[in-house]
Amino acid sequence: MEDRAGPELFKIAKTGLDSFAGALKKASYEVLAPVQDGEATRFGVLSDEEIQIPRLSTRPLKELFFPQDEPLLSFGCGGAEAMSVEASGVVASESISPRVVLGARPCDARSLVLLDNVFVSSEYRDPYYAVRREKTVIITFACLSPGAACFCESTGSGPYDETGSDILFMGLADSYVVKPVSERGKGLLKEVFPLSEDGFSGESCILHPVDGEDIQAAVDATRAEEKLAAFAGVPVEAAVAALQDVDAFDASTWEEIYRKCLGCAVCTYLCPTCHCFDIGDEIVGASGERVRNWDSCMFPLFTLHASGHNPRPSKKERFRQRVMHKFSYFVENNGCVACVGCGRCVEACPVNQDMRQILSVFASRGGGS
Numbered sequence: 001m002e003d004r005a006g007p008e009l010f011k012i013a014k015t016g017l018d019s020f021a022g023a024l025k026k027a028s029y030e031v032l033a034p035v036q037d038g039e040a041t042r043f044g045v046l047s048d049e050e051i052q053i054p055r056l057s058t059r060p061l062k063e064l065f066f067p068q069d070e071p072l073l074s075f076g077c078g079g080a081e082a083m084s085v086e087a088s089g090v091v092a093s094e095s096i097s098p099r100v101v102l103g104a105r106p107c108d109a110r111s112l113v114l115l116d117n118v119f120v121s122s123e124y125r126d127p128y129y130a131v132r133r134e135k136t137v138i139i140t141f142a143c144l145s146p147g148a149a150c151f152c153e154s155t156g157s158g159p160y161d162e163t164g165s166d167i168l169f170m171g172l173a174d175s176y177v178v179k180p181v182s183e184r185g186k187g188l189l190k191e192v193f194p195l196s197e198d199g200f201s202g203e204s205c206i207l208h209p210v211d212g213e214d215i216q217a218a219v220d221a222t223r224a225e226e227k228l229a230a231f232a233g234v235p236v237e238a239a240v241a242a243l244q245d246v247d248a249f250d251a252s253t254w255e256e257i258y259r260k261c262l263g264c265a266v267c268t269y270l271c272p273t274c275h276c277f278d279i280g281d282e283i284v285g286a287s288g289e290r291v292r293n294w295d296s297c298m299f300p301l302f303t304l305h306a307s308g309h310n311p312r313p314s315k316k317e318r319f320r321q322r323v324m325h326k327f328s329y330f331v332e333n334n335g336c337v338a339c340v341g342c343g344r345c346v347e348a349c350p351v352n353q354d355m356r357q358i359l360s361v362f363a364s365r366g367g368g369s
């Protein structure tokens, strides 16, 4: 790889996106992008189809790093034979190809940094998650039009947030401005698009260096204040202060707001930062697998003890747990809310529970109400 500082910003035509993906594949990267899955979109392997960048994928980015079902190890348990246990090989770093996520949104990229607090903190390292993080470059597309439920700006993120991104694409009328954010992002561009005399060329000269000041003015013009304001407006800070009040746990407000919840857990499954899981053994004949599955604090079995006692016996306690975890306990432990304001839970809830309204209620009433 050539050793040079290189330009800071680049431009690529919107029509060059498929060539960009093609160059990554040619360099032996697995390209993961939003793909259609029935009526939903999810991050999956981009084969020959044209790349599409939806406003937000239906399913969260977390499943590329923390799959819904994952064998952790396999074992034999045949009759009188001694039990043998062996790791399934999922952990081995060589089993995960170097890969690029092309088409995340800023809230998706930020959600991974929040999950890192849980899976690769200074105290714990989940090898299954960690190896996928180490092998994956994240390319994010800034948002120009908020969805009806988006409130990323209110959570400390925003449509141009670079947190968790290795490269950020910012859309202009017919092109994208490409900004390498991390050393890993810079390294990928250097590797895949070697520098010619007039900048990165690749095979078809799809990336061009651009002047930083000129292009910044064009980007600023697209991110007008009124557009950004549409992502804001939820009083998250005041809600956090209320939920951290010592009386918030027993507030009568919970009684009022939990009732219509069905306990279906759609909100937690689609949430990019929810990370509850269960581990069980699945045995067929003389062999078995230890499998990790997503679980949810919205399910009654999640906290059911073997004694029969359940510390969260009703939907009220379970609903409170979800809100308190994201906006009080996670803040205490990690210094930030466990929410990126993507609005998936708002859009998917069958009974219209709306996290923005819940936060507004606590912000206006305080925690002791």
Ligand code: SF4
Residues within 6 Å of the ligand: 260, 261, 262, 263, 264, 265, 266, 267, 268, 298, 348, 349, 350, 351, 352, 353
């Ligand atoms: S999606 Fe709605 S109804 Fe289902 S558990 Fe979440 S808040 Fe309750």
Ligand code: SF4
Residues within 6 Å of the ligand: 267, 270, 271, 272, 273, 274, 326, 338, 339, 340, 341, 342, 343, 344, 345, 346, 355
């Ligand atoms: S709580 Fe809702 S808005 Fe916040 S990150 Fe999870 S799904 Fe998105």
